[in-house]
Amino acid sequence: MPQPNGFTQHPAELLRVGPGFSLAEQPTDVAPGFSGKKLDGATTLAARAPVLSQLQEQLFAESRFGGSKSVLLILQAMDTAGKGGIVGHVVGSVDPQGVKLTTFKAPTDEEKAHDFLWRVRPGAPGPGMFGVFDRSHYEDVLIHRVHGWADEAELERRYAAINAFEAELADAGTAVVKVMLNISPAEQLERLTARLHDPTKYWKYSPTDLDERKFWPQYMDAYQRVFEKTSTEKAPWYVVPADKKWYARAAVQEILIHTLESLTLQWPAGHFDLNQERARLKDAVL
Amino acid sequence: MPQPNGFTQHPAELLRVGPGFSLAEQPTDVAPGFSGKKLDGATTLAARAPVLSQLQEQLFAESRFGGSKSVLLILQAMDTAGKGGIVGHVVGSVDPQGVKLTTFKAPTDEEKAHDFLWRVRPGAPGPGMFGVFDRSHYEDVLIHRVHGWADEAELERRYAAINAFEAELADAGTAVVKVMLNISPAEQLERLTARLHDPTKYWKYSPTDLDERKFWPQYMDAYQRVFEKTSTEKAPWYVVPADKKWYARAAVQEILIHTLESLTLQWPAGHFDLNQERARLKDAVL
Numbered sequence: 001m002p003q004p005n006g007f008t009q010h011p012a013e014l015l016r017v018g019p020g021f022s023l024a025e026q027p028t029d030v031a032p033g034f035s036g037k038k039l040d041g042a043t044t045l046a047a048r049a050p051v052l053s054q055l056q057e058q059l060f061a062e063s064r065f066g067g068s069k070s071v072l073l074i075l076q077a078m079d080t081a082g083k084g085g086i087v088g089h090v091v092g093s094v095d096p097q098g099v100k101l102t103t104f105k106a107p108t109d110e111e112k113a114h115d116f117l118w119r120v121r122p123g124a125p126g127p128g129m130f131g132v133f134d135r136s137h138y139e140d141v142l143i144h145r146v147h148g149w150a151d152e153a154e155l156e157r158r159y160a161a162i163n164a165f166e167a168e169l170a171d172a173g174t175a176v177v178k179v180m181l182n183i184s185p186a187e188q189l190e191r192l193t194a195r196l197h198d199p200t201k202y203w204k205y206s207p208t209d210l211d212e213r214k215f216w217p218q219y220m221d222a223y224q225r226v227f228e229k230t231s232t233e234k235a236p237w238y239v240v241p242a243d244k245k246w247y248a249r250a251a252v253q254e255i256l257i258h259t260l261e262s263l264t265l266q267w268p269a270g271h272f273d274l275n276q277e278r279a280r281l282k283d284a285v286l
Numbered sequence: 287m288p289q290p291n292g293f294t295q296h297p298a299e300l301l302r303v304g305p306g307f308s309l310a311e312q313p314t315d316v317a318p319g320f321s322g323k324k325l326d327g328a329t330t331l332a333a334r335a336p337v338l339s340q341l342q343e344q345l346f347a348e349s350r351f352g353g354s355k356s357v358l359l360i361l362q363a364m365d366t367a368g369k370g371g372i373v374g375h376v377v378g379s380v381d382p383q384g385v386k387l388t389t390f391k392a393p394t395d396e397e398k399a400h401d402f403l404w405r406v407r408p409g410a411p412g413p414g415m416f417g418v419f420d421r422s423h424y425e426d427v428l429i430h431r432v433h434g435w436a437d438e439a440e441l442e443r444r445y446a447a448i449n450a451f452e453a454e455l456a457d458a459g460t461a462v463v464k465v466m467l468n469i470s471p472a473e474q475l476e477r478l479t480a481r482l483h484d485p486t487k488y489w490k491y492s493p494t495d496l497d498e499r500k501f502w503p504q505y506m507d508a509y510q511r512v513f514e515k516t517s518t519e520k521a522p523w524y525v526v527p528a529d530k531k532w533y534a535r536a537a538v539q540e541i542l543i544h545t546l547e548s549l550t551l552q553w554p555a556g557h558f559d560l561n562q563e564r565a566r567l568k569d570a571v572l
Binding site for chain 2: 061064065084087088091092093095096097099101103132134185186189192193196199200202203204205206207210213216267268269270272274277278280281284285286
C-alpha cells in the first residue's frame with residue numbers, strides 16, 4: 001500500500017495483529033514506520049486531517065443515496081493511554097454530524113440484566129456514519145477475565161459471540177477497526193503523576209486508577225487472549241504503540257484513512273436533471 | 287463586556303435580538319463589530335478555538351463532580367445559510383465526547399403522533415454537555431406557519447409551549463443560545479448554483495430547495511414573529527449576518543464563548559487527599 005507523508009511504511013500494515021502476535025514483545029516507546037520526530041508527527045496529523053475529513057464526507061454523502069457503508073472504530077486501552085486524545089484530535093477533525101460516539105462506562109443495573117452485547121448494539125453506526133466506541137464489549141472479556149467475574153467457558157462463549165456480532169456488522173457494510181493503545185506501566189505512572197501536579201487535571205484523577213493498575217500483568221494476558229481469539233479478517237485488531245501520543249494519533253489517523261480508502265467511495269451523482277435544475281435556478285431570482 | 291481579538295464590539299451584544307427588532311432591516315452582507323477581512327476572520331476563529339475548547343472541558347469537568355450546568359445551541363436558518371459549517375468548524379473544535387448533536391429532519395409518523403416537543407426533549411443536554419440542535423422545535427412555528435399547517439391559535443399555543451420548555455431548561459442549569467443565520471436570497475441562489483457546478487456538491491442539492499425558496503418572504507415573516515414571541519431573557523435569539531461565512535463562524539464562536547464565560551466555570555478540586563495519592567503513586571512502580 002502507498003505510504004502517507006512522514007511514514008516510510010504504512011502503519012495499517014505494520015501494526016495489524018496477525019498470527020503468532022505476542023503483546024509482551026511489542027515495544028511501546030517507538031514510532032514504527034515513521035521517519036520524523038514529535039513535531040513532524042503533529043505536522044502530519046494536521047496535513048492529513050482534510051484527507052480523513054473528505055473521506056468521511058464521501059461516506060456520509062453515499063449513504064444519502066442508498067449507500068450502506070459505515071465505519072466503526074473500537075478503542076481499548078489501559079487508563080491514561082490516550083483514548084480521549086484519539087477521540088478529540090483524530091475523530092475530532094471530521095464533521096460531528098457524521099460521527100456517532102458511544103462511551104461505555106460500568107454497566108447499569110438494566111444493562112447487567114441483559115446479555116453483554118445488548119447495550120452495545122444500539123451504538124453500531126447507521127449507513128454513512130463513523131461510529132466510535134470508547135471502550136466496548138471487550139471490557140466483558142478484559143476486566144471480567146482479570147477479576148474472575150466470568151469463568152473460562154463463559155469467556156469462550158463471549159469471544160464467539162463477539163466474532164459473530166462483528167462479522168454481522170462487517171457483512172452489513174460496516175468496516176470494523178479495532179485499536180488497542182499500548183502504553184507501558186512506567187508511562188502510565190508518569191501521566192497519573194502529572195495529573196496530580198496540575199489543578200486543571202485533578203478532575204481526571206481517580207484513586208481507583210491505582211487499584212486497577214496493580215492488575216497490569218493480568219490485563220496484558222487478557223489482551224493477549226483477546227487478540228488471539230478476535231483478530232479476524234473481517235474485524236482486525238491494531239496494536240498501536242502509545243507512549244508517544246503524537247505517534248499514536250498519526251498512526252490511528254492513517255489506519256482510518258486506509259480503512260476508508262479501501263471502501264472505494266465515490267461522490268454520488270446528482271439525482272436530478274442537471275440542465276433542468278440549472279435552468280430553474282436562472283429563473284429563481286427573488 | 288470585553289472585546290475579543292479582531293472584534294471592536296462584542297457580537298453577543300450587537301447581534302442579540304431585543305425589543306423592537308426588525309429582521310427586514312438587518313443587512314446580511316456585513317460583519318458587525320469586526321474590524322478585519324476574511325483572512326482575519328479565519329485567524330480569529332483558529333485563535334479562539336482553544337478558548338472555547340477549554341471552557342467546554344471545564345463545563346464537562348464540573349459535571350463530573352455534581353455540576354448541573356450545560357449549554358444548548360439552537361441553529362435555525364434558510365437552506366445553505368451555513369448551519370453545517372457552524373457544526374463542523376465551531377462546534378467541531380471542541381471535544382466530541384462533550385457534544386450532543388441532534389439533527390431534526392421531517393418528523394416520522396411516530397413523532398407526528400405526539401405533541402411537537404416530544405421528539406425534542408430527549409435532545410436536551412445532560413449535565414456538562416454541549417447540546418446542539420440542527421433545526422429544532424422552531425420548525426413547528428416556521429414551516430408550519432408558512433404552509434398554514436397550524437392556525438393562529440395553535441401557533442400561539444406553540445410559542446407559549448416553547449417559552450415554557452426553554453425556561454424549564456434554563457432554570458435547570460442549561461444556557462440556551464438561539465442563533466438564526468441570516469442570508470440574503472441572492473446569496474442563497476449563488477450557493478445553490480455553486481452546488482450544481484461542483485460534482486462533489488451534487489449530493490447536497492435537492493430540487494425541493496427551490497420550491498421552498500419561493501416562500502422566502504413568508505419565512506421572513508415567520509422568523510420575525512418567532513423573534514417577537516420567543517426572544518426571552520432566559521433564552522435569547524441572536525441574528526447573525528451570514529452572507530460572509532467566515533464572519534458567521536467567528537461571531538457564533540464568540541457568542542458561545544461569552545455564554546460559557548457567563549457560567550463562571552471552575553476546575554473541580556480533587557476529590558481525594560492529594561498528599562496521600564502522591565505517596566501512593568511513589569509506591570506504584572511495577
